Amino acid sequence: MDEIPPGHPRAESLRIRHKLIHGMENKVVAKAGLIAHGRGEAFDYLLGEKTQPPAMEAVRAAVSALLLAKYPVISVNGNLAALSPREVVELAKEVNAKIEINLFYRSQERIEAIRKVLEEAGAKEILGVGETADGEIPEISSVRRVVDRRGIMIADVVLVSIEDGDRTQALRKLGKTVIAIDLNPLSRTAKYANITIVDNIVRCMPLLVEEARRLKGYPKERLKEIVEKYDNKKVLADMLRIIRDRLTAIAEAGGTIPDDFEKAL
Numbered sequence: 001m002d003e004i005p006p007g008h009p010r011a012e013s014l015r016i017r018h019k020l021i022h023g024m025e026n027k028v029v030a031k032a033g034l035i036a037h038g039r040g041e042a043f044d045y046l047l048g049e050k051t052q053p054p055a056m057e058a059v060r061a062a063v064s065a066l067l068l069a070k071y072p073v074i075s076v077n078g079n080l081a082a083l084s085p086r087e088v089v090e091l092a093k094e095v096n097a098k099i100e101i102n103l104f105y106r107s108q109e110r111i112e113a114i115r116k117v118l119e120e121a122g123a124k125e126i127l128g129v130g131e132t133a134d135g136e137i138p139e140i141s142s143v144r145r146v147v148d149r150r151g152i153m154i155a156d157v158v159l160v161s162i163e164d165g166d167r168t169q170a171l172r173k174l175g176k177t178v179i180a181i182d183l184n185p186l187s188r189t190a191k192y193a194n195i196t197i198v199d200n201i202v203r204c205m206p207l208l209v210e211e212a213r214r215l216k217g218y219p220k221e222r223l224k225e226i227v228e229k230y231d232n233k234k235v236l237a238d239m240l241r242i243i244r245d246r247l248t249a250i251a252e253a254g255g256t257i258p259d260d261f262e263k264a265l
């Protein structure tokens with residue numbers, strides 16, 4: 001992997017890019033996954049590259065929904081496997097969810113590469129790989145329609161991330177609760193999911209694990225209350241207001257971000 005110059009002001013961002021490039025070279029990440037990441041980076045920049053309070057609200061509701069679920073499934077694609085494999089395994093353990101590989105650019109080579117990454121991160125059972133990956137969700141036009149009959153097919157709650165859009169709608173039509181992680185608050189995925197976490201997976205996956213450990217001890221009634229009170233439309237609107245206010249403040253500061261900008265907001 002290329003070396004990142006020490007002290008580089010964008011070192012963290014470069015480190016993430018390198019992980020994805022490395023993932024692409026190893027067939028984990030689809031080529032289009034790099035483009036998807038670029039779009040995510042642009043929104044992350046507008047959001048100040050930090051977990052904003054409405055996203056934290058969505059994290060809390062997401063964990064509550066996962067803990068209340070009868071059969072939760074975490075759907076894994078190339079980008080998620082490259083950036084947060086350990087957190088996928090930890091979250092699945094904390095909320096007792098299945099892990100299923102589900103790809104837009106599906107090939108045996110990529111499935112095997114992602115399986116390896118997840119196994120190295122500690123996953124014991126991985127769905128979407130073997131002979132039980134013969135279910136179909138006809139409403140989905142891409143090969144993402146291929147699902148595991150022991151996984152997404154029978155799940156009541158599905159966590160998806162870095163999605164292309166049509167799947168969330170199809171899963172909702174089937175009566176499933178969809179939790180989405182997407183930095184773009186304007187995307188179709190963001191709009192159609194029951195709970196949308198507008199945050200970078202590299203930040204919110206560890207938060208989901210942490211929150212699962214905390215909320216696990218809560219009574220079910222309390223978790224239900226969190227889910228019922230949660231309003232996804234309001235959260236998305238709040239995220240857009242954050243972007244608007246940040247841009248207004250930057251424009252008023254003369255178009256450049258002052259050093260103490262984050263503190264001032």
Ligand code: PTJ
Nearest residue numbers: 033036040077078103104105162163164182183184200201
């Ligand atoms: O691995 P595969 O074969 O399943 O391929 C999946 C890709 C990523 C290629 C596919 O799902 C795709 O093309 O996605 P889109 O339509 O580009 O949408 C990706 C969305 O994820 C965009 O709205 C991005 O803003 C968002 N995104 C990108 N990187 C991140 C992200 N959201 C959260 N965290 C990120 N790191």
